[in-house]
Amino acid sequence: MASARLRWKLLRDMEGWLDLPMVVLSLVWLAIVVVELVSGTSALLETVGTVIWIIFILEFALRLWLAPDKSAYLKSSWLTVIALLVPALRIFRALRVVRAVRALRGLRLVRIVGTANRSMNALRSSLERRGFGYVVGLTLLVVGLGAAGMLNLEGARETGGGFTSYWDALWWTGMMVTTMSNEYWPQTSEGRVLTFLLSLYSLGVLGYVTATLASFFVGRDAEEKNGPIAGNAEMKALLKEVRMLRDEVRASAPPAGPARPVPSAG
Template sequence: MSGPGREDRRLAWERRAEIPLLVAATVFLAAYAVPIVWPDLSPATDRTAELVIVGVWAVFGADYLVRLALAGERWRFVRTHLLDLALLVLPFLRPLRLLRLVFVLQVLHRRAQFTFRGRVVTYTVGAVAFVVLIASLAVLDAERRNPEANIQNMGDALWWALTTITTVGYGDHAPTTGEGRLAAALLMVAGIALLGVVTGSLASWFVERLRGVEQAEERTQAALAEILTEIRFLNARLDALERRPSPGD
């Protein structure tokens, strides 16, 4: 099959797989979050959550392999999807486990590419909520094992994530471990990007509104000009009729 035909099949696969992958990402996030938010659960629950994570990870890996097989130019696909490959391989190294959650964002981004048509604000609000939740889980997972850490529960983690992503940064809570600081760095970058999206979206909305007002004014002025032209024409006809001599003169 030709390259363009294979690419069409790959895009069709991605559209069909977006909902199942979104469901899998949600299950993945829940399995990751439960042992972190409730650390006193039984070892059996922890093992079940880990098995769910591995199972969902296998689904992600299968999706990547299918997309690679359907790609028109496979080496080009690998080069242009290095993040997908890295997020599949690197998080199994203990210091990089938090990158598992970045893959959830990658899945959500793929979903947004097909469904996002002019709904910038809705998408941005959802993205902010997910980023805050994911960053909170990641930093709590990293910090809880450090006795000197000041982020010890989900409330602390959420407060830290909110103050960080909004660039307020009170400093009352801060990560102390390498993993926690990596999560903070990723959150800072995401916060800047999301704030840029919000600012750009609002600016675009205002420009569109102003352009709409200007166009409405232009249409109104054009209509008034037509009315004035008609009035002048009618006045000219009336003047001509008044100046015309009557039959009895």
Template sequence: MRYPKSAPKTPPEATPELAAIDRERYELLQQWESWLEMPMLVLSFAWLGLLIVELVWGLNPLFETIGITIWVIFILDFCLKFLLAPHKLFYLHHNWLIAFSLIIPALGTLRIVPIIQSLQSVHAVRGLQLLGIMTRTNRGMRLLGASMERRGIGYVFALTAIVALAGAAGIYTFERNLPNGAVGITDYGTALWWTAMVMTTIGSDYFPKTSEGRVLCFLLAVYAIALCGYATAILATFFVGQDAESDEAELAGTKSIQALQVEIAALRNEIQALAKRDLEH
């Protein structure tokens, strides 16, 4: 996550030395984020992928070790950025969700989740899983947005793929073991199909039965609405652009505007020449 460009300025009463130090720390922070932008993006996708594997199939000791290693790297990176940030509270305000995403894995690493499971608090466990999905997905989305500058159809496709894969893992986790023998989603492929139907606004004949599944379904539907609006805007821009480039179109295109500008320039020169001739006579 890049340090916001709208960061607060150094107070006027600060000495020139303090202002220079803040400026150097800000430049160093920007340089550090630029160096690690791509490695952190790759690690974020790997961390999200490990969460999906954990929710669907479970992690073996090797993958669990890799996940903990990535988590430690993220903690060190966040702590270093926090130390370099000239304005600590401002940095925390803009990166609190990332900090929260680093706290959630500690609950599993410190064996707090098994304690909750032993107390048969199913909703607490599922709530932590939902928060884990949301925070890790958000981290990947923010780093992807910073890397691609939120431009182009490629960014939208990559973002949609992340949301679909993570959403399918979540809905499978919440809806596979239902109480009272209720039939839920029995495999990850079905969950992925259900997620695709929700995100394309086609809908499905299955409705989530758990509270966490319903929350996740609502979030996917909200994203789908935004995605449809973006797709509509892209199609409208494409067709308007095609129409504008046509010589027979009712909408003035770039070529027509350029030709009109040339005619106006020629007319201006002709008027100036006539005015100059009248003055000479």
């Protein structure tokens, strides 16, 4: 028990030390993935990406070594494990199975989802309050990465009639996240999976955004003196008047006289 508590303490301390550096590296990794999906890779991007990938592996290995229950930690981090394994397949590009078009698209989809997961965790740890600003930043991240993924999976060269530029894919992804209709529907299985994930995200975040906007406008109405909704100031004034009325009633009440003796029964 003492060893487990010590490991948990070391794990929390390590997370505090590595929080900011890993957030920066995650955002750089996100930018590299987006550029590679949109414009293709280069020697510089591959070098920088490989260095960051190795750092991610070392950080995950250190977390796994410190975790008291390693099996539970692996189960909770299975998506991170897959995302760390996918870049290693670049070494085996000569293999026919990796060079297959469908296999390549599947690996790209896994990389997109893994990158989104790491970027979301980085954004969550960098913002102390998970408020409306966090949701806005998260939505921009999802739309930007999702557009790059859709261009890569559903580009004109892939399907013969898909997206021709990143801006077209960005517009389409933005319309999808806002649940508006689109004229184009994905042709590949991987593009359909990514579209389904974007739709799930839009359904999850739409309720929060609607509730936040409704709360904002209700608050604005409550601040108006002639508004239809009583605000905090009006409620405080009403409570003050009730307290003053109660004090006046107590002050005007006649003092209680001496208690009369109760006559005996006999």
